[in-house]
Amino acid sequence: MSTDRRGRGRGGSRYDSQPRSVLVSKALSRLLRHAAEQERIPIDNHGYVRVDHLLAWQRLRSMKPPVTFEEVVESVEDNEKKRFALKYVSKDPDTTEVTPENSTALEPSQEPTTEAEVDTETQKAISMFQSTMGDTDSKRFFIRATQGHSMRAVEAENLLKPISLDDPDSIPTTVVHGTFYGAWNPILQTGGLKSMTRNHVHFATGPPLGDVLPAPSLDTTTTTTAQRQKGNLGHLMGENKVISGMRTDAQILVYIDIRKALQEEPEIKWWRSENGVILTEGIATDSQPEGGVKLVPKKYWLAAVEIKQGLGLLWKQGEGDNGVVQELPEALRNRAVPRGKGGGHRGGRGGRSKGRG
Incomplete structure (x- = not known):
């Protein structure tokens, strides 16, 4: 039709x-x-x-x-x-x-x-x-x-199916959020991923972290440029050109330890949508008191990976200065967020956005 x-x-x-x-x-x-x-x-x-x-x-x-x-x-x-x-x-x-x-x-x-x-x-x-x-x-x-x-x-x-430790089959292996260069520093400064104008932060169930930074090591010093560039979503998706829950032009992927979040923060409710997107409102933190905007705090992140320029690992739990492995180059840091995603980044400052940050 x-x-x-x-x-x-x-x-x-x-x-x-x-x-x-x-x-x-x-x-x-x-x-x-x-x-x-x-x-x-x-x-x-x-x-x-x-x-x-x-x-x-x-x-x-x-x-x-x-x-x-x-x-x-x-x-x-x-x-x-x-x-x-x-x-x-x-x-x-x-x-x-x-x-x-x-x-x-x-x-x-x-x-x-x-x-x-x-x-x-x-x-x-x-x-x-x-x-x-x-x-x-x-x-x-x-x-x-x-x-x-x-x-x-x-x-x-x-309209959403709950994800729970009581139902192990409901827990996805991979939970990953796609974001953009211009949103990255505000996300770090705020301390997590926010839903902004939406009811939930959105996550996809792929690609797996191991495909973005191949095993056995997440250490960028042992990962070749060619391997890192395999993290481009176009390559990773292959014939499947759609990943529900993530824009294909995402530049940075943030991976979440959902099992740790479920175990340590039962107040964080996780859901799977009808089309397979993983969703959560997050939780209020010390920097975002009760009644304020909730977020998915960095303590439940696994890693963050730049996938377009071959930079590889930007952030990893327990490493570097507060998890930061390397800074984004200034030229990338200052890039505008794509249309519809600007201003109100997922972890960003103010502004209005109806996008997925």
Whole structure:
């Protein structure tokens, strides 16, 4: 059902130059992750929005031509990172109105809890849409973002699977956060990774640390430049060009000792999203008192590795000056964070950002 139409966003040439499918996907992400409440689009505490309400949103209606249900389904189908989930309900839509105060659209017993179940529900909904093309009741379809929310009305336990020592199979082998040169020093100064405007800090489950700095040693003096340059994400991902939870242009990878965090800080809640992203709010620290911004403190880091320029290990637990193995060169340190990631770094200072730092 894909289309190569180009659409108009909010009027600027930057939007006009992007494929319409990208504009639609970005608009869906913004509404479902961040803006439903302020746009007065009803959203339940599972993060679901009714599709007819979605299509009535001014931003989608103002695109020329207005965004269709078919394009919404294409965005769900074509998104490699599985950022969206779709669900069809058989109940009378007039009795299943979704509001922030009354989340009755989905029966709790039907709520998908695993990535496989979410995929199945989404495929069922897509099949239902395809079988009723031309006579589709959009009121019976619901869409949500699988992770990345900044709205407090969306409750983590309703759409995320907890990671716990009580369930060893839930604990990922690798937990890694991708960030950028301009954010690195502020992260170190603040003492950890912050969620900033989102509800959670985001992590991927790969690539493994051993692939970035090959075994048996993390010592950059025994690792050749060629080996270090293998840490480039493009090389590491190979045929799989998508790592959910991390941008492909990430420049520094921060690895987390999640088992240590689970053992020492039960207050830090860890979750796995429907599309495999690892999430946590972090915890308040002495530098970030209760009620302030939480973070994932450095004491639960394993290592941090620069992967684009072949610098290798920047930080390692228990080494150097407070873990610092080497400083970023000034030319890299002063580089701007990519668009949408600036100002409010994950461990940075102030500013506003809806990115993943």
